[in-house]
Amino acid sequence: MKKVFSKPESLQDKNNSYCPGCGHGTIHRIIAEVIDELGVREKTIGIAPVGCAVFAYYYWNFDVTEAAHGRPPAVATGIKRCLSDRVVFTYQGDGDLAAIGTAEIIHAANRGENITTIFVNNANYGMTGGQMAPTTILGQKTTTTPNGRDAKRDGYPLKVCELLSSLDGVCYIERVSVSTPKNVLRTKKAIKKAFENQLNNCGFSLVEVLSQCPTDWQMTPVESVKWVDEVLSKTFPLGVYKENTEQTRK
Amino acid sequence: MEKVKINSEKCKGCLLCVSVCPGNCIKVSDRINKLGHKFVVFSENEKCKSCGFCFLMCPDTAIEVYK
Amino acid sequence: MKGNIAVCEGAIAAGCTTYFGYPITPQNEIPAYMSKKMVELGRVFVQAESELAAINMVFGAAVSGSRAMTSSSSPGISLKQEGISYLAGAELPCVIVNVQRGGPGLGNISGSQADYFQATKGGGHGDYRLIVLAPYSVKEMYDLTFLAFDLADNYRIPVMILTDGIVGQMMEPVEINPEFRVQSSEIKKDWKLDGCKGREPRLMRSLIMEEGGLEKHNWHLKKKYDGIKKTEIRCEANFPDSAEITVVAFGIAARICKSAVKKLRQEGLKVGLMRPVTLWPFPEKAISDIAAKSKKILVAEMNMGQMVEDVKLAVNGKCPVEFLGAPGGAVFSEDEIIAKIKKL
Numbered sequence: 102m103k104k105v106f107s108k109p110e111s112l113q114d115k116n117n118s119y120c121p122g123c124g125h126g127t128i129h130r131i132i133a134e135v136i137d138e139l140g141v142r143e144k145t146i147g148i149a150p151v152g153c154a155v156f157a158y159y160y161w162n163f164d165v166t167e168a169a170h171g172r173p174p175a176v177a178t179g180i181k182r183c184l185s186d187r188v189v190f191t192y193q194g195d196g197d198l199a200a201i202g203t204a205e206i207i208h209a210a211n212r213g214e215n216i217t218t219i220f221v222n223n224a225n226y227g228m229t230g231g232q233m234a235p236t237t238i239l240g241q242k243t244t245t246t247p248n249g250r251d252a253k254r255d256g257y258p259l260k261v262c263e264l265l266s267s268l269d270g271v272c273y274i275e276r277v278s279v280s281t282p283k284n285v286l287r288t289k290k291a292i293k294k295a296f297e298n299q300l301n302n303c304g305f306s307l308v309e310v311l312s313q314c315p316t317d318w319q320m321t322p323v324e325s326v327k328w329v330d331e332v333l334s335k336t337f338p339l340g341v342y343k344e345n346t347e348q349t350r351k
Numbered sequence: 352m353e354k355v356k357i358n359s360e361k362c363k364g365c366l367l368c369v370s371v372c373p374g375n376c377i378k379v380s381d382r383i384n385k386l387g388h389k390f391v392v393f394s395e396n397e398k399c400k401s402c403g404f405c406f407l408m409c410p411d412t413a414i415e416v417y418k
Numbered sequence: 419m420k421g422n423i424a425v426c427e428g429a430i431a432a433g434c435t436t437y438f439g440y441p442i443t444p445q446n447e448i449p450a451y452m453s454k455k456m457v458e459l460g461r462v463f464v465q466a467e468s469e470l471a472a473i474n475m476v477f478g479a480a481v482s483g484s485r486a487m488t489s490s491s492s493p494g495i496s497l498k499q500e501g502i503s504y505l506a507g508a509e510l511p512c513v514i515v516n517v518q519r520g521g522p523g524l525g526n527i528s529g530s531q532a533d534y535f536q537a538t539k540g541g542g543h544g545d546y547r548l549i550v551l552a553p554y555s556v557k558e559m560y561d562l563t564f565l566a567f568d569l570a571d572n573y574r575i576p577v578m579i580l581t582d583g584i585v586g587q588m589m590e591p592v593e594i595n596p597e598f599r600v601q602s603s604e605i606k607k608d609w610k611l612d613g614c615k616g617r618e619p620r621l622m623r624s625l626i627m628e629e630g631g632l633e634k635h636n637w638h639l640k641k642k643y644d645g646i647k648k649t650e651i652r653c654e655a656n657f658p659d660s661a662e663i664t665v666v667a668f669g670i671a672a673r674i675c676k677s678a679v680k681k682l683r684q685e686g687l688k689v690g691l692m693r694p695v696t697l698w699p700f701p702e703k704a705i706s707d708i709a710a711k712s713k714k715i716l717v718a719e720m721n722m723g724q725m726v727e728d729v730k731l732a733v734n735g736k737c738p739v740e741f742l743g744a745p746g747g748a749v750f751s752e753d754e755i756i757a758k759i760k761k762l
Contacts, residue, residue: 102352102354102417102418103417103418104415104416104417105401105403105416105417105418106403106406106407106414106415106416107406107415107416108412108415112412116360116361116386116411117410117411119410119411120363121363121364121365121388121410122363122365122366122367122410123410124410125410126409126410126411126412127407127408127409127410130410130412142614143613143614143615143616144613144615145613146481146482146611146612146613148478155625158621158623161619162614162619163613163614163619164611164612164613164614164619164620164621165611165619165621165622166478166481166611166621166622166623167504167508167621167622167623167624167625168474168477168478168504169474169477169500169501169504172470172471172474172477172501175466175470175471175472175474175475175477175478176474176475176477176478176481177478178464178471178475178478179436179438179474179475179476179477179478179479179480179481179482179486180478180479180481180482180611181478182436182462182464182475182478182479183435183436183462183478183479183482183483183484184482184612184613187612187613188613204467204468204470204471205467205470205471205474207467208466208467208471212464279408281371281408282371282402282403282404282407282408285407285408286407315365321366322365322366322367323365323366323367323370326367326370
């Protein structure tokens, strides 16, 4: 018998610290698989966010740097401008990218930085115990919206793909999820494209992954992936928001 | 040889693999691993088509699939 | 050459390959000059969307092993403090230029020395130090910026050039020392991240969560800082052995004091000048030695009294310490200093 599915080389053989059923582990693995398939492990530099995935560097098997909360796109800009032949990507959560780091992501995207961003949207601040995130949906209960997010008081969920796809520097934007095997495969395809775009000097690519946070959502893992499919993806529809691989930058 | 190998020390018992397995080939064991989780076990080698759904959903890379 | 341009030329000569900045007066000549020069040299220039982004771009460039610089003025340096703390924690070399203006708040755009505390006592969160260099002439803007890159790489530490709007805007001839050679370009940055080809993957972090890990890291930093204190103190003393009154001043204030002291000497008064060039590490021993011989020390600063605290610690009661200040972007004249010294 032949091994058909196993741990990629770009992922270390370690237990991760995520809660049972958390989507981060799956997304880490998908990124590692893509890096292996593209043969770029030895020239990849990842940027870990502040949040649950700050420890991503303990799990990936390539160079990784930390960045201050929200600043990965600026750090990525610094690295990529110095080492333009390396593969540079940021891995950011919704608090990191869509709240405290809004300016950094918009301007990195608008400059058309030739980097890849994997944006993990689990609709709350996981690490700090499940507070309202910019992507918390209306009515969703969190520790800081105990009666559910109210548009009048808390504003509306921030739609990052829709927002960024209007920028000229952006090459590719897609929203995916890891809620089913089919969606996992779709996510892998999207992430692969986002890295290929960088290798082809096409400018900025972002893949938003709707991810489950069973612990803070107070659901079982199986209930939480169902909630992604049936509820979360109604506010954040899956699909390609922009694809302009014609554009190449020098 | 078993088509699905589950590393019981990596499994956190989230059951996402169980929920997507088309042949119901994976079940929860009644044992607890060092992490304190009731891990899952693979039991139905005949029914397994090596589709890899369990691997795709596993957040802990605790599963290997053979064909 | 203008002071701000001398900073650029010093940086370029020292092999600065990346510059990230954001507009703010009175340092705008730096990004403008760098946008032209760096591009001509095939080096990196990015005008960032904010001071936060600029300092974090510096972080990224430093992670990749490049010699990186950013410049700003007081309110902008406040915004950069988050990044500076992370750079210090991760022990990343870089050069940060503060062309100071009056504060607090938006303050004004006149030259000032009100950021001494911020530069030398931390500024950002956590237990850390920067090497702080205070040029007092256009030539020193060049020389100390050049030196800053070597110090940064040698010690894996962010280095700040603490200057002000007056030196930044001042024009003077600059003679470039042909002996200047970049020393630490030979330093092997065996910590940089450039892809793990032929080696184990590396990690750059300032988050240290393991039991006792951060304490250990902080003691390691302390040891490094103590080493810097031993070898890198720089100061200039005029008439240290024959002065009854010694003026202590840095940067542009020292420039004004220097000519006041010269005039008083011509009048026969036994006056001297001590000018710290490194504000951190601070020349404690040199000041203590002078205090032992002087009757009085006068500290003159363009602020409400900041370095005077460090001078008092160094003097430790050996002689009285007086203060002359000019806050809010004000400047004292040579005559004011002369009058103050005569009154002492």
